[in-house]
Amino acid sequence: MSLTTSTLEPDLVPDDGGGRDPMTSGSLDGAPMWGIRLGSIALGLLGYVAFGSVNWALWAVIALATYMVATLLVSRVVESPRQATDRFAAAVMTSAFVVVLFPLFSVVWTVIDRGSNRFDWEFYTSSMRGVIGEGGGGYHAIVGTLIVTALTAAFAIPFGLFTAIYLVEYADGGRFAKAVTSLVDVMTGIPSIVAGLFAYALFVVLDDVPVLTALSTGVGHRSGLAGAVALTLLMTPVVVRTSEEMLRLVPNELREASYALGVPRWKTILKVVLPTAVSGILTGIVLAIARVIGETAPLLVTVGITADVNWNPFEGRMATLPVFAYNSYKFPTLPPEASIDRAWAAALTLVILVVILFSIARILSSILKPKGLK
Amino acid sequence: MNRPAVKHPNQSKVDTPVTESISALQATQTDSVVDPNAPVDMPNRIDVKDLDIYYGDFKAVENVSMTINPNSVTALIGPSGCGKSTFLRSLNRMHEVISGAYVDGSVIINGKDLYGPSVDPVAVRRKIGMVFQRPNPFPTMSIADNVLAGKKLNSKRLSKSDANDLVEKSLRGANLWDEVKDRLDKPGSGLSGGQQQRLCIARAIAVEPDVLLMDEPCSALDPISTLAIEELMLELKDAYNIVIVTHNMQQAARVSNRTGFFSIEGTGKPGKLIEMDATEKIFSNPSKQETQDYVTGRFG
Amino acid sequence: MTTLESPPSDNDSAFDEPVGKAGDKVFFGLSFGAAALILITLAAVAFFLFIQGLPTFTGDGTELDGDGSFFAYVGPLVFGTIYLSCIALLLATPVAIAVALYISHYAPRKVAQTLGYFIDLLAAIPSVVYGLWGITVLAPVISTSMFPWLRDNLGFIPVFGSDVAIAQSGRSTFTVGVVLAVMVLPIITAISREVFLQTPRLHEEASLALGATRWEVIRQAVIPYGRSGVISGAMLGLGRALGETMAVAIILSPARGYFWDVLTAQNSNSIASNIALQFPESSGLEVNRLIATGLVLFLLTFGVNAIARRVANAGFSGADG
Structure with a gap:
């Protein structure tokens, strides 16, 4: 849905920057976006190796930050500023969702993990x-x-x-x-x-x-x-x-x-x-x-x-x-x-x-x- | 949407083309016009005298007096908001469901005033049944249970065979038996709109009322289902006193023996009965100009 | 044509036999009684709390620790209650809105349904479980990673910098704030998601038809429509956080007094947690005093909920305009 930016009258179209044809300008849908996502995760892993410490939180922070910034920059260059804002907003929301999953899954996992020690007949x-x-x-x-x-x-x-x-x-x-x-x-x-x-x-x-x-x-x-x-x-x-x-x-x-x-x-x-x-x-x-x-x-x-x-x-x-x-x-x-x-x-x-x-x-x-x- | 009403071989009348059967209906209708000056002690005749209907401070209907004869169909027509539905609902005290509603005047049937001091509206409704604008079978009940709902909910104990007899009799009475006899235990809401409405009629006649009130019973139905219901009304009038409110003047002309025309002067004013007469007269030569304007489509 | 027997007409057409009158009376009585009992119950709540709280003011104050002044006692607790809840709300609300938008406007429909169900389930997980998780998993992790970092880099802000050492155990206001945020997040998310989903399709389509991107649709149509719903959701979350007992009681290391620094082992306790911790050990006037603090908490949440309802009502009636 985000392929076409605008079909409005020319004077109503916000400046897309660079005079590209808005109908046919480049798109990041599909493979490129997944490239950014996977790249961010990999970069997080790199940071994890570089710091030499076992820190999942750091990995997540680096990966998510990279994901958001990379999305914003790449989309701005390849697509248009409006597209970039749109993709950045999507990246923020997806990241928020991922961040929330950490504590929530952690709660569920901890209860199962710790609780199973005495999940027995005697209890x-x-x-x-x-x-x-x-x-x-x-x-x-x-x-x-x-x-x-x-x-x-x-x-x-x-x-x-x-x-x-x-x-x-x-x-x-x-x-x-x-x-x-x-x-x-x-x-x-x-x-x-x-x-x-x-x-x-x-x-x-x-x-x-x-x-x-x-x-x-x-x-x-x-x-x-x-x-x-x-x-x-x-x-x-x-x-x-x-x-x-x-x-x-x-x-x-x-x-x-x-x-x-x-x-x-x-x-x-x-x-x-x-x-x-x-x-x-x-x-x-x-x-x-x-x-x-x-x-x-x-x-x-x-x-x-x-x-x-x-x-x-x-x-x-x-x-x-x-x-x-x-x-x-x-x-x-x-x-x-x-x-x-x-x-x-x-x-x-x-x-x-x-x-x-x-x-x-x-x-x-x-x-x-x-x-x-x- | 399936319309078994026209396809079923047992229903020869409905099988005939629409136009033919309408003229057939009109023929039957003129045969059985009831003399308005029939004897006063006719059973199930309704006498309405000086009836005013109020919702709180608002006067919805003013000063209606009419006689509704048994074994006939009486149609009430008029523009939207003229109080004809309210009047109909006052005939079995259904309008009292809205709090603050009350009436002034009397509705007498079989020598008893519906609004007498010791009268229980619940008992009134068992004698004067009602069919609504939109078919409303109970969604939690099967077809058979829908028909038996009135009896069962009123805690009449029915033997199994009595219950089966009553289901068959009522569904036959509503011309629905042949279409549903194989699926009596299926939910009533699985039927087509027209079948659902006939199921509601069967449900209403299963409690053996004396009078059947119908509030625009066909307005939510397609033309063929409408025809089936109209057909049914003409059959039912041999046993019941039928009063129908309709927006459809052709329908009033087709099915009714007498027609009452309601109108209203403006919003916020009470509705009034303008005139009531034999249907033929209302539609061909009414005595009031207002009625003439309405039935010829110049107003409303 | 089916022949119909003429129905029996004049034999039993008596309208004046009452039908089901007794049943109607009983049923109405039960319903009205239940509704009246709601009034009585709430009056009883106020009355009994008041009666049992009153001796705090009339009784012999020397029986109590401190100078026996109730307001000196309850003051830090009120501060602690509000402080903890505000931290929780500050952390949870923006995330909850983003998650709600993700579920309502970004996630595929099938996934969104499952996520909504999962969020509801999380709102129903008992608070004692969140408390155990907070002290066992979260406290050690953030006290070793985040606390030193916050102290070193943001220590110029009074909230993160004081002379008192960082709580090594992690049993501090900040940790509790995060746990409470995790607990109220499902509530705010659930309510926000619902109002976002109710955005009139027409508004969104109008925006789309003007060539807006998805984010622009959200900014122009969804957020303005859902604003009051989000606020009332956040206020409900606040109400929940104010009254939250077990997570605070399990995790926090409390002290008497007002403490701003969120990283230390000296923290103002919340009213609810204080009751839970003190009640089993209390007797005599101490119990009365705790009940009096309970009454204060009741009034506090009552106020917050009243504001939430006002915001919600004002918002929804004006939403179409």
């Missing part, structure tokens, strides 16, 4: 009960994460979904609906640690109310329930937003068709509107779960950490994967390597969970999409 089957030094595992943390996340989902999904239904199906733009919408926005911005502090403060007060002793979280006001309340605060606005968006995509004609058959409103919502939007809503919910499953800070404050499996979310501390990873790294037992390996294994497990949830979301969105909606 997934044993807790840290009675373990000092090597061995042990994150079974108790996996159990905790699944329980807390399941509780969170049980609270946040109906809460968020019904709020979205209210906003789309019942609200008529009144002040109440507007207030709810903007407060959902505010909720989206609550820092996760603040959500944790809220849940903690809530249960400190609740634990002092004698009638609620059933909810008592015991020593230190820590419990899986408190963690789930904190995470609900973070997950609900995400569920509201995505569900609202999906419900608004359902054509009004379908609601009217249903009303015209004498179907009451609630049945119309339940049997016509929700099934039509179900694929998008479920996808959004799964992605929201992926977001909260790795939350660390609120759980650190509300659930704490323990060495043993705790199946009861209503009482006492519980281990969760993110807090387990943090704690194993921050407060290692001797030898520290064993602790740190466990931290990475927990991190890897979390990333795998997130990837699984993302894949589920993808599959759901493709198989549940109503065939009739374009």
Whole structure:
């Protein structure tokens, strides 16, 4: 597309410099550009040899700088100044993209590399009960994460979904609906640690109310329930937003068709509107779960950490994967390597969970999409 | 786009050339003109009295009084924005879907006022069905489930054989059975536009309403599908009281027994019923100059 | 022609039997209740944080370290929070815009879809993972290569030059800034990419028809259209960075006070990280004080998000003009 520079009236054409015919002037498309790119990489390698040190970063810096400068200069000579600017911009953006890939791939690679040290059967089957030094595992943390996340989902999904239904199906733009919408926005911005502090403060007060002793979280006001309340605060606005968006995509004609058959409103919502939007809503919910499953800070404050499996979310501390990873790294037992390996294994497990949830979301969105909606 | 409506051997009428069948339609129509002075206690006759329709502060339709006779097709015509669709929707209280809508006046059918104090609009809609401008089958449901939607969603328990009977009866009633009987479990959205609209008609008659309202049912369809729907209307009027809103004056002339002409003085003003009479009279010798201008194409 | 039985007409044409009224009431009640619960929840958040934070001001200050003044305590934390987030944003925003443009206007369509998915996935990687990566991989690398270079060559800028030695461990403000930049980059990229893709085709084609090169199209049509979207994306990234806890808590070596130099082991901590580090060890009034700092963080992010929304709304309504 960049072969022809201009077909404008001559006086409107910016000076291409050198009076060449703009339609036929030289082009760097294809092989020449690849020559520049490969040459830059080779030059980076040269610098690497010349400095005599093992430094990948330096290589990348030299290669990318050469790529950008060479593109600019060569294009200016062979093509035109405008072309040169265009190619330079493309080179900058491509370089930015390449630069970003470094840390991101590094994160993924490090998690896999370090995490694989303890990616073993023992890690997934044993807790840290009675373990000092090597061995042990994150079974108790996996159990905790699944329980807390399941509780969170049980609270946040109906809460968020019904709020979205209210906003789309019942609200008529009144002040109440507007207030709810903007407060959902505010909720989206609550820092996760603040959500944790809220849940903690809530249960400190609740634990002092004698009638609620059933909810008592015991020593230190820590419990899986408190963690789930904190995470609900973070997950609900995400569920509201995505569900609202999906419900608004359902054509009004379908609601009217249903009303015209004498179907009451609630049945119309339940049997016509929700099934039509179900694929998008479920996808959004799964992605929201992926977001909260790795939350660390609120759980650190509300659930704490323990060495043993705790199946009861209503009482006492519980281990969760993110807090387990943090704690194993921050407060290692001797030898520290064993602790740190466990931290990475927990991190890897979390990333795998997130990837699984993302894949589920993808599959759901493709198989549940109503065939009739374009 | 496939148009099995014209290809199917069972539908002899639609197989005939378009022009011929239109004149045939007109012939049937004049045969069955219902006497406007028919007895008052006719079942399913709709009496509209001094009806004003409002959306909040805005008065959309003013002072409409008319009688809609059963076993006939009544067409409502008029320029865009004249309130004919709003009026149609007020006949089964569908306009109330927009919040702030209300009416003044009465719509009486079988001795009951639709706007009486204890009347449930949901119950009204089960007796007075509606077909919309654009075909809108439920995308999550199969063809059969679309037909059964009204019954099923209203939690009527249906035995399997009853359900099958109802599907067949309704689809036959909508002249669609032969085209879809082999793929009843396929999604309704896989059909052509005209077939989808007939599916919507089948869906509407499956709840066994007394009246069928049609809001420009053919405006999104090609001419051949339109013909199939018009054909269907003439069959259905033996069993139902049909009211149709249309932009297409030829269509009104072809299918209706009586025609009401709505008009509006200007934007922001309420729509009014200018005149209502036998279709032949409206199109040949209307009593109002406004109507004459509209049907001859000098206005609107 | 199919014969139709006449439908049963006058036997059951009663309109006044209510249909599904109970279900409608229940369903409306649930929906309205959920929406109302949103209001109640937020009121509860403010209320409980306030109630639990209040004793900091009313309680016996001598129980606390320092002079017990809350503002002397929270001041450096607010500074640290904003300082770290601004470094992150400064590093991330230009790169994020370039990457978003690359994905939306340069990469082949198929590749672009995969990249978009990959970016979304990166936004969902738990922050504790980024923290572990930052301390294990990034800190050693940049503290040995970049830190001395910055100190030697750019030391005249106060941010890089002070009397305090470079942090050999790399656990400094700069490292955290880079990690936070990596974390918010997917967010800003995702939002920018979306607004760039929404640029009206007509604008772009109009520009192309005038003989513009691809870069000129981007400069004339895409960037002006997407500007407000990019700004609100950056503000959302800022909101995320302000509240980010674990990466800071894992990597930073904190000290009490205000520190500008980003290369040393003396750094102002962020509010969130301070809470995470202190909370497990705290009791009594110390807990109340931490909760009060949480309230300050809440107000800070609330302000930033409010500005982001205002920018986004102002931008989109004026985008066609």
